[in-house]
Every structure is written in C-alpha cells, then in structure tokens.
Amino acid sequence: MLNYLLITLCLAHVAVCQDHNPNIVVILTDDQDVVLGGMNPMKNVHRFIGNEGTTFTNSFVTSPICCPSRASFLSGLHVHNHMTWNNSVSGGCYSRTWRKLETRTFATALKDSGYNTFYAGKYLNEYGVHATGGPEQIPPGWSEWHGLVGNSVYYNYTISNNGVPTYSPDLYLTDIIRDLSLNFIENQTESQPFLMVLAPPAPHQPFTPAPRHQGVFSNVTTVRHPNFNIAVNDKHWLLSMPPAPLPAEMIPDLDKVYRSRWESLLAVDEMVADVVEALDSNSLLTNTYLIYTSDNGYHIGQFSQVYDKRQPYETDIRVPLLIRGPKVQKNVTNDQPVLNIDLAPTIMELAGLLPPKSLDGKPINFDSLNKDFERNMLVEYYGEGRDGTVDPSCPWKYDSDNLAQCYPEYDCKCQDSKNNTFACLRHISNRINKKYCSFADSENFTEMYDIDNDPYELTNIIDKELPSVKHWYKLMLSQMITCKGYSNCDNPLQQPRIYG
Structure with missing residues (x-):
C-alpha cells in the first residue's frame, strides 16, 4: 500500500521516482x-x-536584501515575478501577494510528494507580525514549523512553534535552532525522506555572539581592500554622500562590527557540525544533501559606505554556496555561475521532481566542471524611502520621504534612497566577467565594470566601452527585467560579437 501511495504521489507531481529519495x-x-x-x-x-x-565560487543572489532574496530562494522566481520588492509589508514582504505565491514553493512541492518538512529560524522579515496575520499563521509546505517572528535578533524574540507563539528573553536563538533540528533528526527514519531548512540570524545586525564566543576574534580587523573608505565620483550619488571618506574615529567601529559578525557565526559553525554528527549517528548522512548559503552579502567601509547591503557591488551580491550529497563531487570548486533562484529547482530535482518551467532558475549541474559556460544573471533592488529611519537629528530630515537608513552613528550617511533602485546584468563566461547596472533616477545613471581586471570595481568603464557593447547590455537588461521562466530569463538575446 505504501509503495502504491508513493508511486501515485510521484506521478501526480511529475516525479522521477526513486526507491529512496534523498533527505x-x-x-x-x-x-x-x-x-x-x-x-x-x-x-x-x-x-x-x-x-x-563542492564549493561554488560564482554564487550570487537576485537582490542584495533579505526579504526579496528569501522570496527568490523559496520560489525560484526573480523579484519582478514574486513582487516582494523590499523588506516592508507595503513593499511585498509577507504581503497578500506573497502568501498566494508561497503555495508554490519548493517546500509545498516536496511535502505534497511525501517529504516530511521542517523549518526553524528566520523566514521573511515581516512574517508573524500583526499586519500579516500574526504568528498563529503557518506557511504552507511545512510539517513542523518554528518560524521567527519578524527580523533577525539573538535574544528577546518570539518563535511560532507550529502556530503557537513562544517568547524567549534569554535563550540564544542559534542554539535553539540547533536544538530543534537535532530533535527533529532523532525522530527521522529511512522510510520517509525529509527536508530541513535552518535559518539562523547570524551574522545579521546586531551581530551578537553567543557568550562563549565573545572576544574570540578580538585581534581581527575589517578587510582593507583598495576600495575601503575611498571617496568616489563615478558611482551613484548615494555613495558620494558625505562624509566621504569616513572620519578616522569611525573606523574602530567598523572593525568591531567585522569581528562581531565573525564571532556570531561560530555558533552556526558549531550547529553545522552537530547536525552532521546527528545525521551520521542516525544512519541518514549518506543519503542526505546539505546546502549552505546566505540570503545576501555585506559591505563594511567599501566606497566610504558604513556597514549594510543594498548595493550592486560584489560584496553585497556574492554569497557562499557549498553543497555535499550522494551525487556531488567531493572537495572540488566549481566556477559555474549560480543564482539563488536556482536552489528551488535544484532541491525539487534532487527530490525526484521535475521543476515547473515557470521557475526563473534552473537546476545546478553537479556533474560538470566544464569551463565553457556562459550566463547572464539579473540582480534587482528597489530602494526604500519614507520608512521612518531618517533620524531627526540628521541634517536631511527634510527629505525623509526619499531617504532611508540615516543614523547619527553613521554620521548621518544614508544607506538607502528611493532612487537607489537598480537592475544589473551580471555576465560571466570563460571569456567575460562583467557587470552592467542601470539606476532608475533622473540621470538614468549607468555603471559597468570589468571584474577580471578590476575586482574591486574602482573604475566605471561605461564611457570607455564600445557603443555596440553598451547597446547590447542595455537591450539584454531591458529584456531580463520583465522575463518569466528560465527559457526566457537565461539568454533572451544572442551574445555580442565584439567583447571589448
């Protein structure tokens, strides 16, 4: 009877049936x-x-901000298709629009096909708040649910435990996620495959390490790459906003943030070891895929910005991606370009399902280390203003409708603005490694970088490129910001004949 049920479920979801689907x-x-x-x-x-x-060295996100990126991770869709534009409810973060779409995430697909599914930690930034239905609401697709209410914190948080809100003032959140995951693993058997997603807060602000890790990196300072704390004049106006460069007295704070982020990650690193040990002890490890990644990157002092994300530069859009499992090559690096929208179809395919053609991402090819690849990847960000984050003591409070993230501790240097809205084409092949970005502002500002020759994006080459090349990138980007489905989003135009 069980075999008949599994076959029926496989056929219902166009699955490629396997005797023992992997965890x-x-x-x-x-x-x-x-x-x-x-x-x-x-x-x-x-x-x-x-x-x-395998460690993937060219892994990117579709948006350098939490909620839109997480929506892309779950749905396999670009921002313009899932319409979670930013971290606010009005910007689509856990809005009604998203709640309609989340019935079609990789979690619902796997649960419907017979997987036992588990989630613990941060979900989308506005999950569980009153305006989006409260913590009693359990997102579809999860057999066991332990979702953090709101944004990342380490203490004084509320978790929705299968719809029951539980407040905890003094238990370190990453350790609670670890404990929940180990308890879940202890109750799993080989007879039913499982999906488990663990989403710890680290290293998100306020960068709070577990007490056992405080001071571990006391001698570490932030990376001083060539783009660290330099004034710019060929980038979007927000980056040239004063003070530029940052005053010397602010640099020790950047160093503190840098090492606190590292220290907050040590509990995550311990959690990974404990999860692997639990899987091994329960004879589950050999049939389990483990995927490690992040929702976006981060900058600390680059181009005289303080510490945040929301920018199109490599610090903010590149993320770690490491994957192990039954069919994954061991101890290798892979340069193929990957986006976080690829994870949903990859997870579906690993589970024996055929990913829908409506997804914008594509399954990762674990068999190939072929250097002869080419991919055009879209990165979108929709800047925020009027979100109440312009401190009244800042001199530009008069323009608070258009600015955001402006605080005295940053010397009132704003981290966001409404016209910090951009779309970028991240173009990688065996011969090309470029980025082309267009901003939605009154100047139609554009940027272009040759990453191989300028890894720190110091020189905007937009005025040095051949007109034919610029025209191709502009046309390609215009097609990609409205594309739907991988067959349309991957390569809507032929490649330029002249590479520059």
Whole structure:
C-alpha cells in the first residue's frame, strides 16, 4: 500500500521516482558575505560540507536584501515575478501577494510528494507580525514549523512553534535552532525522506555572539581592500554622500562590527557540525544533501559606505554556496555561475521532481566542471524611502520621504534612497566577467565594470566601452527585467560579437 501511495504521489507531481529519495538540509544564514572573508570562521562548514562536496565560487543572489532574496530562494522566481520588492509589508514582504505565491514553493512541492518538512529560524522579515496575520499563521509546505517572528535578533524574540507563539528573553536563538533540528533528526527514519531548512540570524545586525564566543576574534580587523573608505565620483550619488571618506574615529567601529559578525557565526559553525554528527549517528548522512548559503552579502567601509547591503557591488551580491550529497563531487570548486533562484529547482530535482518551467532558475549541474559556460544573471533592488529611519537629528530630515537608513552613528550617511533602485546584468563566461547596472533616477545613471581586471570595481568603464557593447547590455537588461521562466530569463538575446 505504501509503495502504491508513493508511486501515485510521484506521478501526480511529475516525479522521477526513486526507491529512496534523498533527505535535504539547507542552512541559510543572514547577511553572510564571501568577498570580505565571511567564510573564514566556518571551519566545520568547510570540513563537513566543502571538503565532502563542492564549493561554488560564482554564487550570487537576485537582490542584495533579505526579504526579496528569501522570496527568490523559496520560489525560484526573480523579484519582478514574486513582487516582494523590499523588506516592508507595503513593499511585498509577507504581503497578500506573497502568501498566494508561497503555495508554490519548493517546500509545498516536496511535502505534497511525501517529504516530511521542517523549518526553524528566520523566514521573511515581516512574517508573524500583526499586519500579516500574526504568528498563529503557518506557511504552507511545512510539517513542523518554528518560524521567527519578524527580523533577525539573538535574544528577546518570539518563535511560532507550529502556530503557537513562544517568547524567549534569554535563550540564544542559534542554539535553539540547533536544538530543534537535532530533535527533529532523532525522530527521522529511512522510510520517509525529509527536508530541513535552518535559518539562523547570524551574522545579521546586531551581530551578537553567543557568550562563549565573545572576544574570540578580538585581534581581527575589517578587510582593507583598495576600495575601503575611498571617496568616489563615478558611482551613484548615494555613495558620494558625505562624509566621504569616513572620519578616522569611525573606523574602530567598523572593525568591531567585522569581528562581531565573525564571532556570531561560530555558533552556526558549531550547529553545522552537530547536525552532521546527528545525521551520521542516525544512519541518514549518506543519503542526505546539505546546502549552505546566505540570503545576501555585506559591505563594511567599501566606497566610504558604513556597514549594510543594498548595493550592486560584489560584496553585497556574492554569497557562499557549498553543497555535499550522494551525487556531488567531493572537495572540488566549481566556477559555474549560480543564482539563488536556482536552489528551488535544484532541491525539487534532487527530490525526484521535475521543476515547473515557470521557475526563473534552473537546476545546478553537479556533474560538470566544464569551463565553457556562459550566463547572464539579473540582480534587482528597489530602494526604500519614507520608512521612518531618517533620524531627526540628521541634517536631511527634510527629505525623509526619499531617504532611508540615516543614523547619527553613521554620521548621518544614508544607506538607502528611493532612487537607489537598480537592475544589473551580471555576465560571466570563460571569456567575460562583467557587470552592467542601470539606476532608475533622473540621470538614468549607468555603471559597468570589468571584474577580471578590476575586482574591486574602482573604475566605471561605461564611457570607455564600445557603443555596440553598451547597446547590447542595455537591450539584454531591458529584456531580463520583465522575463518569466528560465527559457526566457537565461539568454533572451544572442551574445555580442565584439567583447571589448
């Protein structure tokens, strides 16, 4: 009877049936960069996932901000298709529009096909708040649900435990997520596959380490790449906003943020080791895929910005991606370009399902280390204003409708604005490694960088490129910002004949 039921479920979801579908574990961190050494503290992640699997060196997100990126991760859709524009309810974050779409995430597909599904940690930034239905609401697709209400914190939080709100003032959240995951694993057997997503708060602001990790990196300072704390005149106006460069007295605070982020990640690294050990002890590890990644990157001092994300530069859009599992090559790096919208179809395919053609992402090819690849990837961000984050003591409070994230501790240097709205084409092949960005402002400001020759994006080459090349990138980007489905989003135009 059980075999008949599994066959029926497989056929209903166009599955490629397997005798023992694999288990899938995803660890999704919050704001973990890769460009500034954000993976350096993760010794266990490298040992138990990277060394036993594949590390992807060209992994990007569709948007350098939490809620839109997480919606893309869950749905396999670009921002313009899932319409979660920013971190606010009015901007689509856990809005009614999203709640209609979340009936078609990879979680619902796997649960409907017979998987036992588990979620613990941060979901979308506005999940569980009163305006979006409260913590009693359980997103579809999850057999067991432990969703954080609101944005990332480490203490004084509320978790929706299967729809029952539970407040905790003094238990470290990452450790609670670990404990919940280990309890779940203890109750799993080989007879039913499971999906487990763990979403700890680290290293998101306020960057609070577990007490046992405070001071571990006391001698570490932030990376001083060539783009650190330099004034710019060829980028979007927001980056040239004063003070530029940042005053010397602010730099120690950047160093403190940098090492606190590393320290907050150590509990995540311990959690990964404990999860792997639990899987192994319960004879589940050999048939389990583990995926480690982040929702976006981060900058700390680059181009005289303070510390945040929301920008189109490599610090903010590149993320770690390490995967191990039964069919994944061990201890190798893979340069193929990957977007976080690829994870939903990848998870579906690993589970024996055929991903819908309506998804914008494509399954990752684990068999190929072929260097002869080419991909055009879309990155979108929709700037915020009028969100109440312009401090009254800042001199530009008069323009608070258009600005955001302006605080005295940043010397009132704003981190966002309504016209910090951009779309970028991240173009990677065996011969090309470029980025073309267009801003929705009164100047129609554009940027272009040759990443191979200028990895720190110091020189905007938009005025040096051949007109034919610029025209191609502009046309390609215009097509991609409205594309639907991978067959349309992957390569809507032929490649330019002249590469520059």
